[in-house]
Amino acid sequence: MSSIIQLLPDHVANQIAAGEVVQRPASVVKELLENSVDAGSTDIKLIVKDAGKTLIQVIDNGKGMNVTDSRLCFERHATSKIRHAEDLFALATKGFRGEALASIAAIAHVEMKTKQEQEELGTHIVIEGSKFVSQDVAVLPKGTSFSVKNLFFNIPARRNFLKSDTVEFRHIVDEFERVALAHPNISFVLYHNGSEMFNLPMANQRQRIVGIFGGRTNEKLVPVNESTEIVQIQGFAVKPEFAKKSRGEQFFFVNNRFIKSGYLHHAVMAAYEGLLKDGCQPGYFIYLEVPPNTIDINIHPTKTEIKFDDEHALYAILRSSVKHSLGQFNVAPVLDFERDANLDTPYTYEGKEAILPTVNVDRNFNPFADEKPVKTSGASSSSTYASPAFRKTDRSASWESLYTGLTTATDETEGIDFEKDEVTGSLFNDGDVEQTIHRTYQIHKKYIVSPIKSGMVIIDQKRAHQRILYEQFLKNITVQQGASQQLLFPLVLHYNKTELDLIKEMQAALENTGFVFSEIKEDQIVVSGLPVNTPESEVSILLEELINDLQQEVPDSSFSQTDSIAKSMARSLAVKTGTLLSEKEQDNMVNSLFACKEPDVSPFNKPTFITVSVEDLDKRFAI
Template identity: 50%
Template sequence: MGDVIQLLPDHVANQIAAGEVVQRPASVVKELLENAIDAGATRISLVVKEAGKAHIQVVDNGKGMSENDARMCFERHATSKISTAADLFKLSTKGFRGEAMASIAAVAQVQLITKTKADDLGVRIDISGSEVNQQQRTTAAQGTSITVKNLFFNIPARRNFLKSPQVEFRHITDEFHRVALVHHDIHFELLHNGSEVFQLPASSRRQRISHIFGAKFDERLVPVNEKTELVEVSGFVLKPKFAKKSRHQQFFFVNNRFIKNGYLHHAVLAAFEGLLSPDQQPGYFLLLEVPPALLDINIHPTKTEVKFEDDHALYAVLRAAIKHSLGQFSIAPGLDFTTDPSFETPYAKYKAAPVAPNISVNPNFNPFSASPQSKQPTSAMRFDDIPEQQHAEPLIAPQTDHVHVSFQWQQKYLIAPHDNGIMIMHQSRAHERILYEEFMHKWDDEAVASQALAVPLAITLDKPSIDLLKAHKSELHDMGFRLLSAAADTIEFEATPEVFAAADVPHFLSAWLTPLSNGTVHAFSQRNIMALTLAKQRCIRSGRSLAAHEQIELIHKLLSCKEVDRTADGKVVFKMIAANALETFFSQ
């Protein structure tokens, strides 16, 4: 048998290596921006067309390259950042592997124009699929311009796996944010298809966050600062009331490098313990300065994974620093951990003098015995805080023979005998389920009507959310929204769905945008999300006292729903305790 092992040609080896470094247009953006920063640039321009599939250009005013260096940068494992393995533990630059430019040139058509301050002329190199097509002297300003066209032109299968332009451009803006946030002293600009998306002048870190995510962000930030021998922690966390269900506003930087680290993320969650519900995520922009010798960033070509020499100590410092900052700003968990977060006692009540309760007790009262009055038809529920037109007719007539008596416990649960056991119902979730089905039933029979507004409704959002809304304008139109204008951090509607009050709109937009910002598809249809949002906004809250007839009516309406055991988003509505289970328990 003859020899079968052979060396791959350089261009094939480069294409294979590019699979780890260049996964999508955003990968190219990341590498080029980091190269510009390492070159000492104070101004960086990113120009993108067709979400990076057709054109990506990064122009900087850094120190530039000589002709030999310009040619050498396209060779694999050619770098100016390190010369020995020991240098890996002294790194202060973004790049060091010497793979990025070779990988990009292997799967795209690249033009490089660069000039140093000492040279009279710059150099231009055109390279396509690792083959140099042209190299010549040219006039140029100091710095470097790199243009990448037709990404994956020679690997059609990779190009076909790219997502929609909206998704790919969102990945590009994510990379742009990660670089711009940590290098606030550099002027950045981003243009897409000829339109300016971001213009970020050099500023403080706090100003940079507000420039990217909106002016309202400034008042949401809580500074975090802590310095030890092991690590220096700085940056900001968002106040708990601005937590979201997505992890879109979470940024960790180690030595000015964006990283992903589940262990450190858990430290942040631990610091917010008692301040957030289980489905909420805190926002943060945190920077850790760690001696280079105490970490290893050479884990993956994307350099977003880091190993620390003592991650347990880092965890403790980070958690303590955030808790201290939240405490300084009088943000601390309440002492009553059983209180329902949706019920808040008005501040004035805390200042009022205590009043002895006036309670009359009927020693003969039995909550499980049916009174003659309870067998009479019940009157309709009246929730004064819900406008009358927001109620639809029940889907099915209440079965009044199911439940005749109920009592309320902790102004949160309804307890009633039912068939062969006892039902314990969460009153807020029960009403949420009822309202959800009423809205869905209404929209099964008719389209979602739109209402014109006398005064446009302005909603303040961060820039990525506004970009998503503009990208999905047609879907919003189908749901009854009419977009009037969109600015840097504000969007205006001239019409909204007829069933929506002004206060409902921000809650709906948040629920609708969360999956989009994560790059996932909606688990619910558009109408499902609308119905769920309205139901959550308008259902009775825990902490509300219900009259006896209101309790019975609520139970009857729930039992008339198509589905009764869970809310539309999967939360348990009631618990049944079977009679035989009670018999078994008390037989012990």
């Protein structure tokens, strides 16, 4: 019987490895940028076309490779970072498994140009789908230029799974930001479709954060510094008043490597306890330095998760250091047991005795006396006059005299007919008694119950309002007739460059819903008009959630950007669960819902109402 187990060919094995290493264009960007950092580069350029689907090029001025290394680097598990298994627990570099370049070359057209400083000529290699097309000698500058063209050209199924250019470019920017934040001593430049998106010169940590997220970020940051035997912590926490609904500006770096850790995130959230609004997420940029032998990096294919030897101690140190920084800079409320200097006794009163107050009593004072008492003769200088109360002398009339004459005044008005506000009857003879009956009821500030002929309908007020607003915004954007209310004082909102590009992209659609942008600058926008019934306090939250939805692409598939904008705005402005509605508001919501084209479901394909028939109720009461 022939054997059924056999070794896979190299090109098949490389494509399987690519499934783990290269998930999208951003994965290629991450691997190439990290290789440039490991090469000792001080200047790195990233050039992207069509969100990386057409071209990803990384140019650096690192140490480069010789002819042998430039050919060997595309082999599987070929690396210069480790020699022995023990080296895995003392890593100080980014890539170390030797899978990245082989995986990328298996699914794209790759062109590499590299030259070492001491060499006169460099090497130019072209690979297509793991096949070496050419290898030539060329005149090149010092460093390496790596171009990846037509990603997933030989795996069309994987290419079809890629999202829109907006979403894929957002992932590329995320990877670019993570590498740039981890290495402020390296200058980075990012070009997309010929336009410069980022130009980050060498700087310190704070300047690099401000360079990426905008000038207004500087005032939001609170320094965090702590040094122990277990870990050294540096970085910044964002003030609670600048917390956002999304989890965007949250970065952990361990030994200059970006990681994701829900455990450490919980430690930071615990430090912010009591300072954040419901549903808000704090921003932070935390840099951790730990001994390399106390962590295991090789537990995840993307190396974004790390196993720590002593997580509990790290949790406690991180939580206390962030909380200490928030309190130190008067961000968090603290108990101050120091006494106020203004309340201290002056030193000049140290030898003096306290003077007791004297109480003078006029023993001749009689509140029931008719006349004002006179000053007694021979009284001391400390005696006082009686109170001037009851100065009137004609006190013979009793209090009953105040009410004399009221009976005669009442008698004079007996013949006068006054107009009354009482409603004696209905305006129409055939008045319906049901007009005075409540047609809708609100239950637990969440559901609206309305009777129908066959029973009753129970409506989810939040989902129903989402459907109403969604169709309204969709109509306004399509017809381009959105009503707007002008602001007396325009709103000035600040965003980074990536977010501003998204706002410019959807500016026309937003203006059709009622927004009026009077000015859009490099790091801010000026809003002078809002859609009708949009609270001014909700504008920043609405735009923030809209940007986040477009970056991550709203779930349940949106067929266009217009649809995405309408969905996001409807979700942000809809009535929240727990809002008390008046009877008129309930009736209006019921009528508006059933006037929609698709009242059965919300914009996110969830039911808006259910019906309960009288037969169902009878069955529940049946014995």
